[in-house]
Amino acid sequence: MSTFDVPGVRIGHWTAAHTGVTVVLFPSDTVGSCEVRGGAPASRETALLDPTRTVERVDAITLTGGSAFGLAAGDGVMRYLAEHDQGFPTAGGVVPIVPTAAIFDLLEGGERPGADAGYAAAAAAAAQTGPHRDRGSIGAGRGATVGKWRGRAFAVPGGLGLASTRVDDAHVGAIAVVNAVGDVVDSNGAVLAGSSAPAGTPGFPTERAFEESGNTTLVVVATDGRCDKLGCHLLAQSAHDGVARSLLPAHTRFDGDLTFAVATGAVDAHFDRLREAAAFCAEAAIRNAVLPG
Secondary structure, eight states: OOBBBOOOOEEEEEOOOSSSSEEEEOOOOOOOOOEEEEHHHHHHHEGGGGGTTSOOOEEEEEEESSGGGGGGGGHHHHHHHHTTOSSSTTOOOOOOOEEEEOOGGGGGOOOOOOHHHHHHHHHHHTTSSSSBBBBBGGGTTOEEEETTTTTTGHHHHHEEEEEEEEETTEEEEEEEEESSSEEEETTSOEEOOOOOOOTOOOOOOOOHHHHHHEEEEEEEEEEEOOOHHHHHHHHHHHHHHHHHHHSSOOSSSTTOEEEEEEEEEEEEEOHHHHHHHOOOOOOOOHHHHTTTO
């Protein structure tokens, strides 16, 4: 379904003229991991999510425009959570764990989300109740474009998409910010949103064109099923299957494709069915990002 419905997980946005921020807030003791497969990520705190690292909890995830400049939005999310006493406990007070990832949208207007934008998106997420339905040109998807593999001049709007499903008693949902080199395709390979170049235009005209334009698809998969940190890493791997099924081409050297997976651990669920659902929801959310309406 084209909503995000995972109990306890809330989403909020800050949207400007050409960029934005999306924050996903989690209950305390949520576990998370991630996997990067694109060649050009802009991120922070993702190394902490490796299954071999000590800290398991994730308090929030920030998705932002503004390329590496936009990573500053995570500071505002940390400030919001610290004010509400949520974070990893230390002798010096709580330290909120807020992995952050950015898309490159600077050519759409040059705006750079900062800490205040992240704080506003976190506050909006905290106020959310019930399933989340906002999608399209909103939050971190505001300045997103797709279909750049035949040249940026032929790009079309991308956006932010949602999807969710059930696995036994567990909920699984995905949020995708789609700013890809490739086209968004359906299950038969037909283009839903992609390059507007004339037929026969060669792909990847010059490497410099892609280095200057920047691209990235970001996905957050969340479930209330019970998983440890390694399990979340495997869910993030499965989410990349959904990326590959819905973007053509995907995972290029010029994309920063990154998937997060988090589990609140409220209910038991069959793990392999959770992995299948993670791939399905990532795939559906990417397509949902570019659908009309």
